[in-house]
Amino acid sequence: MGIPRTWGGVLGGLSAFCAIAQAQTSTPSPTSSASAQFTVPAEANFAPAVIPNIKDPQAVDAQTVCPGYTASNVQQTSSGFTASLALAGNSCNVYGTDIDALSLTVEYQREDRLHVSIVPTHIGAENATHYIIPPGYLAEAEVEESNVVSGLEFSWTNDPSFGFEVTRKSTKDVLFSTKGTKLVFENQFVEFKSSLPENYNLYGLGESIHGFKLGNNYTKTFYAADAGATVDINVYGAHPFYLETRYFTEGADGKLTLVTSDETSPNSNYTSLSHGVFSRNAHGQDILMQEDSITYRALGGSIDLYFFPGPSQPEVTKSYLTTVGLPAMQQYWTFGFHQCRWGYKSWAELEDVVNNYTHFEIPMETIWTDIDWMLRYRDFENDPEGFDDESSKGFIQRLHDSGRHYVPIIDSAIYIPNPEDLEDAYPVFERGNEAGAFLTNPDGSIYVGAVWPGYTVFPDWLAEGTEQWWIDEMVRYHQTTGYDGAWIDMSEISSFCVGSCGSNNLTLQPVHVPFALPGEPGNPVLIYPEGFNKTNATEAAFASSARASWSSAYPTTSATSSASYVRTTPTPGVRDVNYPPYAINNVKGPLAVAAISPNATHADGTLEYDMHNLWGHGILKATYNALSAISPDARPFILGRSTFAGSGSYAAHWGGDNWSNWPSMIFSIPQALSMSLLGIPMFGADTCGFADNTDMELCNRWMQLSAFFPFYRNHNIIGAISQEAYRWSSVIDASKTAMAIRYQLLPYMYTLFYHAHTKAETVMRALAWEFPHDPSLANADRQFMLGPSIMVIPVLEQGATSVNGVFPGLIEGEEVWYDWYNNTAIPVPSQANTTIPAPLGHIPVYARGGSVLPLQQAALTTRDARNSPWDILVALAKDGSATGKLYLDDGVSVTPDATLHAEFKVENRKLETIIEHGGWVEENSLRNVTIWGVEKTKSPIKFNGKVVSAKNVHFNGDKHTLVVSLSSASAWTGKGWSLEW
Structure with a gap:
């Protein structure tokens, strides 16, 4: 969670760098009529502009x-x-x-x-x-x-x-x-x-x-x-x-x-x-x-x-x-649906959200908190107003009893207390300072920027004592509030002022950030997606009226561009790290704007200039080790914002502060494919959008799209309308439809992640990767594969009731694709780009011929889904063959004591399994085997060589579908089993 677009009038146009340790002498400005809290002036994040070299007409080649x-x-x-x-x-x-x-x-x-x-x-x-x-x-x-x-x-x-x-x-x-x-x-x-x-x-x-x-x-x-x-x-x-x-x-x-x-x-x-x-x-x-x-x-x-x-x-x-570094193996529960927002005010409100999901029978695995849980936005301290320590215990216990989990946000900056106010003490800082855990200025004084709590300091991951201090703080907080994972934010690392702006101003603590927070005067009303009025006419009229009212009360001014830019000339043997002679095309302009200054200094003398892109990787490693210290046998679950090559070995990642609009939903697909290629397969976007207001149609389509991303979370900004899946009846239905498929596919998804972790295979896949002999797919990024067997063609346009999609290899006769909903092979189209009916609430999903998919039953939690009977789905290839794999363990352990590997193979109308037991005993029964693409059957049908009763065999010749009901509790206990038809 960072700076939403609606705050762009304050931060969006900044392009500056000020002197280190610059004192702020502006008159303290109240944040409300009831508060005299000092506000860091907006000028603190301003400085002379630079022009990127690639845009500079004076640049030398x-x-x-x-x-x-x-x-x-x-x-x-x-x-x-x-x-x-x-x-x-x-x-x-x-x-x-x-x-x-x-x-x-x-x-x-x-x-x-x-x-x-x-x-x-x-x-x-x-x-x-x-x-x-x-x-x-x-x-x-x-x-x-x-x-x-x-x-x-x-x-x-x-x-x-x-x-x-x-x-x-x-x-x-x-x-x-x-x-x-x-x-x-x-x-x-x-x-x-x-x-x-x-x-x-x-x-x-x-x-x-x-x-x-x-x-x-x-x-x-x-x-x-x-x-x-x-x-x-x-x-x-x-x-x-x-x-x-x-x-x-x-x-x-x-x-x-x-x-x-x-x-x-x-x-x-x-x-x-x-x-x-x-x-x-x-x-x-x-x-x-x-x-x-x-x-x-x-x-x-x-x-x-x-x-x-x-x-x-x-x-x-x-x-x-x-x-x-290979991607981290995730715990099974992390593949459930996650709910979050900035603006949940108490444990009681979180429990209401959880209960509402249960009431509407929508799966929900994990509840998250944004920065609301913190006392004055300070890490590792619960706000006693709404998030008191004692109430957390009962809430989390009830959550765990229901098979659910809790993950809080943890920010990357640490509040530094007012040295003249004993009541402002912050032991987390004191312990870190004693350990020498924070970045300094070149002169050795502590570097003080500004983030959510006010003036803050920043961990130095090259200092000897920093990681152990971080581990200790996370362990200590876990003893108070038994969280199940960590969400690391602001780790670029972000700072709302340029240079060590708090060095001479600590006696003003706690201070307010240099912009209006949502709900405060001067913060604009959030907007709705383009085209909102087409399907939400009544709500759109209200929103338009509200925004017009706000505009008259709070007129905006646009930032003016500067015609003069800082250009530095190289000095032999000297590095100008604040204004390097070559100016990269940085969105913020100079390197120090909205970030730690490049001359902030690490314990070994390294400058932040040399480590900036690695800071986020350092906090992920430290957090991984902290969660390992809390639960040594469990795989850490971390969601991180800033990553570098290899960060996928420690953490998942989300797409950051996106917008509640259709383009953000569209771009989530290529972003996910890119992160899959880069070794962070546990990726998802803020579903329904983070900044601004979503609407019913956008949230409907997005909840269905994200159901097929590995990481699936709904999250939005404070001040926006609520967007939990149960807020609109159509979104309830759409979510339940897509989630039913997702939860059935959890064993398949978990197996994909095991192969990513052990064999470096991808999970979300571009069509170009799965069908490398078709150049027309080189730029395809509006549909995607989940593993080798599932293809998703989402609706990405407002008001659409159909979608164009490509079925690779179908026209050439190389592939068969089955519609997930009607269980039949789709007809060969006359052209590659095919129009698919997709009314609101329907997301087209297809199984690739040649696949064997182990399925379990949809449930409200992954725990209940994991304890349900098995179905095996066979989607036959054109030649009648199919293959598939399954991996099982306890879903938690770093090194599981027991595992099970199963391979499925279909040839000549016979499904055979080979099971390798690594001590895992699968107690859930095998309920059904469903086979798509069956042209004919022979009688009798046999399971493990024994005749299956005719009443348990259901063949639909029109749909070419065969369902064999087995209810076999022992199917997973032997070396394998077979089915002949």
């Missing part, structure tokens, strides 16, 4: 003025070679001080991974962090010792200056080439450039609110920002990895020809080859995707590249995730 490097002194190693790089001419010092001597290391680390590293030859302890990520902060890739047979080949040249190429051995296809361009390596600017084919298909480079395919006229900026989920800006996380897919036609001679046109022929045979590139650089940077190239421009760090040859997306993903 480093490629035209810098000399590049020359390679020499090549030395063979057991895994590759090393070389020296020397500046090939006079220094250019275009955006920093040139590094004269560099060291190149090329390592064939594994068959599926090539590592290329370029660092300054002389890295002293005092400046090592300028270029390399501190050891142990991120996962270190395991390396095979020697004699690796790689699928990639590295070559280099000094003509006209040093450049290199990475080539796929099998096809001689050049995957990455800097030849013909200049390598620029300065103390505040690193640039290298690779050519790309025409109309390239590039994916990843998260986190972005953007189409799934990134396109060739787009700049991706990496600088973690509390910016709201807005299209085409830098937002919460940084994942500098991309997947590129190239399509080829194959001639009669077997030669592959690259397809460079968007126009493809349905009668041609295509093949695709994918590869991946990971740049392990955490500094602020722009990545420019241009017509025929990709250019990296970083504010520091080294060149630390990993290449993955694939040649398929699953193989690339596996190579990447085994490098940065």
